[in-house]
Amino acid sequence: HDVKYYEVRRPCRIMVLVNPQSGRGQALQLFSGQIEPMLTEASVPYTLVITEHQNHARDLVRETDLSQWDALVILSGDGLLFEVLNGLLEREDWEEAIQTPLGILPGGSGNALAASVHHYTKSPPAWGKELLLSCGFLLCKGLVTQLDLVSVHLASSQRIFSFLSLAWGFVADVDIESEKYRLVGPMRFLVGTLMRLASLKVYQGRLAYLPAPPFTPQNSSLCSSLPCGPNSSPNQNSRHNHITNSNHSTNSNHNIAHNSSNIAITTMRTEPQPVNQKGPPDSLLADLEQPVPDHWTVVNEEDFVLVLAMFQSHLAEDLFAAPGAAADDGFIHLLYVRAGISRLALLTLFMAMEKGGHLAIGCPHLVYERVKAFRLEPLSPEGAITVDGEMVEYGPVQAQVHEGIARLISG
Ligand code: ADP
Ligand code: MG
Structure with a gap:
C-alpha cells in the first residue's frame, strides 16, 4: 500500500485540544511534560484549548474560523476526535473543513487511532509514554495522509x-x-x-x-504532507489551498459530491x-x-x-x-x-x-x-x-x- 504524503506549512499554527478528564485524568500533565517541550524544540506555535465538557470541542470546531489553523490536534482518547470530526462535518463549508489536517496524541484510555497511526509507520508496537512520544514526533514532522471516514x-x-x-x-x-x-x-x-x-x-x-x-494496485492511496515547507511564510497560500492543490495534482479517484444529500x-x-x-x-x-x-x-x-x-x-x-x-x-x-x-x-x-x-x-x-x-x-x-x-x-x-x-x- 503506497502512501504519499505532503507537509504542513511551517511555521504552522496548531490548535491542541486537551480533554483533562480523559484516561486517568492526566492529559494536561502529558501535554506539559512531554508534548510542549517537543513543540517548542520544533518551533511549532500552538494554542492550547482545554475542553470543559462533552461536546465543547464539537461546538468549537463547528463555529471557529478554520483559516487560522493549519492543523487541529487532539490530546485525549478517540472520543474527542470523534467530536471534532463530527463538528467539522456539521459546518456549511464541511467539504473544505474536513480537509483540515487532524493530529492525534494518546491521552485517553482508548487510544486506537494513535496506535493505528504508529503502526502505519511500520515501527515496532509501542504503548503508553512511548506511543505518546512517537505521535508527538509525527506531529512535529508534519506529514499528512488521507483518512477514510464512515458515515453511520x-x-x-x-x-x-x-x-x-x-x-x-x-x-x-x-x-x-x-x-x-x-x-x-x-x-x-x-x-x-x-x-x-x-x-x-x-x-x-x-x-x-x-x-x-477484489484488491488491485490501483486501489493504493494518494496523499501529501502538511503545508510546512521550511521556507514558506505563514501568510503564503492558505493551508486549504495547498491541500486542495496537492489533492488535485495526485488524481484523486474519489469524488466528493457537491450536491447536498x-x-x-x-x-x-x-x-x-x-x-x-x-x-x-x-x-x-x-x-x-x-x-x-x-x-x-x-x-x-x-x-x-x-x-x-x-x-x-x-x-x-x-x-x-x-x-x-x-x-x-x-x-x-x-x-x-x-x-x-x-x-x-x-x-x-x-x-x-x-x-x-x-x-x-x-x-x-x-x-x-x-x-x-x-x-x-x-x-x-x-x-x-x-x-x-x-x-x-x-x-x-x-x-x-x-x-x-x-x-x-x-x-
Ligand atoms: P477516553 O479514552 O479516556 O474515554 P475520550 O477522548 O474518549 O477519552 O473522552 C471520553 C469522553 O469524554 C468523550 O465522550 C468526550 O466527548 C468527553 N469529553 C471531552 N471533554 C470532556 C470534559 N472536559 N469533561 C468531560 N467529558 C469530556
Ligand atoms: Mg473513549
Whole structure:
C-alpha cells in the first residue's frame, strides 16, 4: 500500500485540544511534560484549548474560523476526535473543513487511532509514554495522509461520521462496561474482556454487506504532507489551498459530491440536535426501512457473539483487530464471530489479536470480509452499539465508507 504524503506549512499554527478528564485524568500533565517541550524544540506555535465538557470541542470546531489553523490536534482518547470530526462535518463549508489536517496524541484510555497511526509507520508496537512520544514526533514532522471516514445511519435517521469502528455484541458490551475501569487506563479493555467472558452471551441479529471489489494496485492511496515547507511564510497560500492543490495534482479517484444529500445528520447524543444536510451523500445505501440492495450479501446466521466493523488497524493500543487496514484503503474490515464459540476459543482469539494473529489461527467461528458498506439489524430488544468507542442509539444501523475524505497527520 503506497502512501504519499505532503507537509504542513511551517511555521504552522496548531490548535491542541486537551480533554483533562480523559484516561486517568492526566492529559494536561502529558501535554506539559512531554508534548510542549517537543513543540517548542520544533518551533511549532500552538494554542492550547482545554475542553470543559462533552461536546465543547464539537461546538468549537463547528463555529471557529478554520483559516487560522493549519492543523487541529487532539490530546485525549478517540472520543474527542470523534467530536471534532463530527463538528467539522456539521459546518456549511464541511467539504473544505474536513480537509483540515487532524493530529492525534494518546491521552485517553482508548487510544486506537494513535496506535493505528504508529503502526502505519511500520515501527515496532509501542504503548503508553512511548506511543505518546512517537505521535508527538509525527506531529512535529508534519506529514499528512488521507483518512477514510464512515458515515453511520442510526434508526432515528440520524447520521454520524466515524473514523475507527462500529461494534455490537461482545466488544460493544466490553467497551461500555469497562468505562468504570477507566482508572486502570488502556488495561480497561483487558479487564472488561475477562469479566464479559464469564457471562458470555449470544446476540441475535441480521447482518448484510456490500463486498469490496477484489484488491488491485490501483486501489493504493494518494496523499501529501502538511503545508510546512521550511521556507514558506505563514501568510503564503492558505493551508486549504495547498491541500486542495496537492489533492488535485495526485488524481484523486474519489469524488466528493457537491450536491447536498437529503440525509439528516444530527449528533448521536441523546439531546436533539438541529438536523442539517452537510457531509457527502451515501450512494451505496438504500433506505434503512427498505431491504438491502439485491447485490448485497446477506449473512445466513442470526446468532452472533460479536460484530465488529474496523476502519483502522487497531481497536485499542493492544488490540490489533484489522491487520490489513490502512488509513485510507477505502475498506470497512468486517469481522464477526458466530454463536457456538467456546469461552476458551474466544479468549484465544482476543489473545491472538494483541499481535494481529487472530485471522490466522483458523477459528471456524470467526469470519472476516472486506466490504464497502453494511447493515446490522439487532433482533434483541435491548443492547449496545458503539461507534468509535462511544455508545450510540441502539437499533438498526447501516454504514458506508467515504474513501480518503479527511486528513490525518501520520507518516
Ligand atoms: P477516553 O479514552 O479516556 O474515554 P475520550 O477522548 O474518549 O477519552 O473522552 C471520553 C469522553 O469524554 C468523550 O465522550 C468526550 O466527548 C468527553 N469529553 C471531552 N471533554 C470532556 C470534559 N472536559 N469533561 C468531560 N467529558 C469530556
Ligand atoms: Mg473513549
